[in-house]
Amino acid sequence: MANTYKITITHYDSSVDLEPYTKTYEIPDDPDFAPMTALKALHWINRYHEPVAYDYNCRRGTCGRCAIMIDDEPRLACMFTLTGNHSFAPLSGFPVIRDLVVNKQEAYAKFVVSNHTIKTLAPDGVLKQIESEFWREKLYPLNACRECMCCYAGCQALNIFNKWGRFAGPGAMQEIYLRHIDGQDRSNRLEQAVFSGVFECVQCGNCTQYCPSLISCSENIKEMMDEAERAGMKPQGKASNYWPLL
Ligand code: SF4
Ligand code: SF4
């Protein structure tokens, strides 16, 4: 185990800095902080070096607020144990407010637009009990989404092909998928997926790779793409001719 860690942090304060800049901090392997996670390293820097802006709440991997780029990959800071020297940067693709704090409003809005509350005319008492294995295997994992936005930060469709205006993104797509596979939902979720840009996904697999809730994001999206294509719902022409997401 390392005796000290070198942590390089990308700083930026949108109210004073023209450009982001990096600073490297040495921190000891302080037994009071063991195991030294990325979040604890930020606490240490804040306490013994200088202020750095970051967000967190639960400190145990459930709230999703501490997501940052660690060594260029989106991770939950509270769940990442340091192994040596690392770089911390704000989540890719999001406007930086200060240092590691980003504005996630646009992505949150995509979750809201996905409108995943069940649509049915059946009164609550008439809705059938969900079969337990289906709940455990399929629906429950989807409900574990922390809205951490790691999948958005890793998404190639959004961040390389700049589909932010046309694609609801991997997280919101899981909400649509949740109701698509729920046999008691009466709205056409496949159509919703198409209008939300499901065919903009380039199947890079990063959403599955980085999801701390272990949701099979890209596989679920592929399932909807294949079903929509079989149903003749795939738009013709270039992806840029698809409908913009409202
Ligand atoms: S598989 Fe699709 S939705 Fe998931 S990160 Fe890649 S492009 Fe984005
Ligand atoms: S799907 Fe996974 S990576 Fe995406 S917001 Fe939810 S928990 Fe985070």
Ligand code: FES
């Ligand atoms: S602080 Fe809540 S997930 Fe890290």
